[in-house]
Amino acid sequence: MGTPDVDAYIEDFTAFVTASPSSYHAAEEVARRLEQAGFDRLDERDAWPSDPGRRVVVRDGAVIAWVQPAGAEATTPFRILGAHTDSPSFKLKPNPSSAAAGLSQANVEVYGGPLLNSWLDRELRLAGRLATRDGATHLVATGPLLRIPQLAVHLDRGVNTDGLTLDKQRHVQPIWGVETIGDPADIVAHLAALAGVDADEVVGHDVHVVDAAAPARFGRGDVFLAAGRMDNLTSVHAGLTAILDAPADAGHISVLAAFDHEELGSDSRSGASGPFLDDVLARIGAGLGAGVEERRRAFAASSHVSSDAGHAVHPNYPERHDPVNRPVLGGGPLLKLNANQRYATDASGAALWAAACRAAGVPTQEFVSNNAIPCGSTIGPLTATRLGIRTVDVGPPLLSMHSARELAHVEDLAALGAAVGAFLRGA
The missing domain is CATH 3.40.630.10 (Zn peptidases)
Known part of the structure; x- marks a missing residue:
């Protein structure tokens, strides 16, 4: 070329x-x-x-x-x-902090038309903006923080023959920590700390889930790029x-x-x-x-x-x-x-x-x-x-x-x- x-x-x-x-x-x-x-x-x-x-x-x-x-x-x-x-990705819902089975989760909704299965078993980030009471917006991005774990094959014996079916509400909520008694995980507070603002001042957010892996060249002659x-x-x-x-x-x-x-x-x-x-x-x-x-x-x-x-x-x-x-x-x-x-x-x-x-x-x-x-x-x-x-x-x-x-x-x-x-x- x-x-x-x-x-x-x-x-x-x-x-x-x-x-x-x-x-x-x-x-x-x-x-x-x-x-x-x-x-x-x-x-x-x-x-x-x-x-x-x-x-x-x-x-x-x-x-x-x-x-x-x-x-x-x-x-x-x-x-x-x-x-x-x-x-296409996932976006934090209002009141995004939740928990199940002793694990902290991020409550997300689907943004656009992502290939849902491609988001499983990857280290994920959060990135977007926070809005504070004074009307200012603050960009924020985490490092690797979340993961959507796939159900083990031992608990879904037909996954490789019958296909994978993912419910957009139940099966794509990522985990990001372990719940501790007396110290509930607050994902907005975590983002606010990264952005250098008081969590109590945050009144809105537009925050997306993002693949944490860096872009990489590969293939014979490094002709391909994955990102x-x-x-x-x-x-x-x-x-x-x-x-x-x-x-x-x-x-x-x-x-x-x-x-x-x-x-x-x-x-x-x-x-x-x-x-x-x-x-x-x-x-x-x-x-x-x-x-x-x-x-x-x-x-x-x-x-x-x-x-x-x-x-x-x-x-x-x-x-x-x-x-x-x-x-x-x-x-x-x-x-x-x-x-x-x-x-x-x-x-x-x-x-x-x-x-x-x-x-x-x-x-x-x-x-x-x-x-x-x-x-x-x-x-x-x-x-x-x-x-x-x-x-x-x-x-x-x-x-x-x-x-x-x-x-x-x-x-x-x-x-x-x-x-x-x-x-x-x-x-």
Whole structure:
């Protein structure tokens, strides 16, 4: 592949994943890296500058960054890389501390659509944010703390023949300690201590269960990468590296938009169905003097690459995939298509993506679902519908998608970063 330095790219990506155990951490890590590179962090409550510059704004677990070149006008188009920061997991319920059989447990609910069995018998962390009475939020993350122990085969003799069945309430509550008389375990107090706040001041929390294992390369030639949350931190990182290198003299405004809550359908103030992107683009346009006419002209000339993970053909289940279009690990990032617009790609979008891959010197491969298996979706159709901007859906091929620990080919990730970079440069 004509990719950049794969080893350096993967080393940076694994550092990003490790620093981003929750969507809130991911948004802050993007902002931190951009600020370090000279981007100005803005507050939505303040007036925003209208002069050329490199800027970033965080809303909860979502982040939007942009490069406004010198010479930008009211009708200057946008080039947008869209992604999402959240991943399927478990989330702490209110009053999360419970106990059974002498063991302290964390009361959790399922977030999105995780492969439940993949979370069994792993060391797990907690990560997210706490809210205190003064309205402040505090990021928090533990080390290895929890585990969801599987029932021993001696107590479930049919598990290897009849299959594993997990009840989402009874069978996935993790343990994290031993109950001591007179000293009940309080998981919120434990998190508050880590965050450096008084437990009595905590009035709310958004805290997720996270795989504690570090990302790891393996396989012949170390070509594979195993890590949690690659759906969809792979695309957030690709957009981050691209916006860092976006030109300040382009004929368009480069944008990275990483949303939260995609795994739930995106219906939130920080999700792709919410107003965040529209708010930011409207404020950029207003600073350039755009009215309704100029705004619509800018959008008509704009383009959006929606990047989210897709499926490589599984060697043990080849019949689950389209019999003709057979994307493989190591074959390059995916162009995702669906006749029913579960992905927003059309012929013009396909040409846009082909040009980006050609400019980056990387291959691409097409993904379409088997007709008998319903297709997933992502943020692409949502942004296309809300804003009317030409959108193409792409992403890296994975195996074990929605597992606690997903699998990718390292060259596919580096190729995605290269292609996204070419797109934001104007290829």
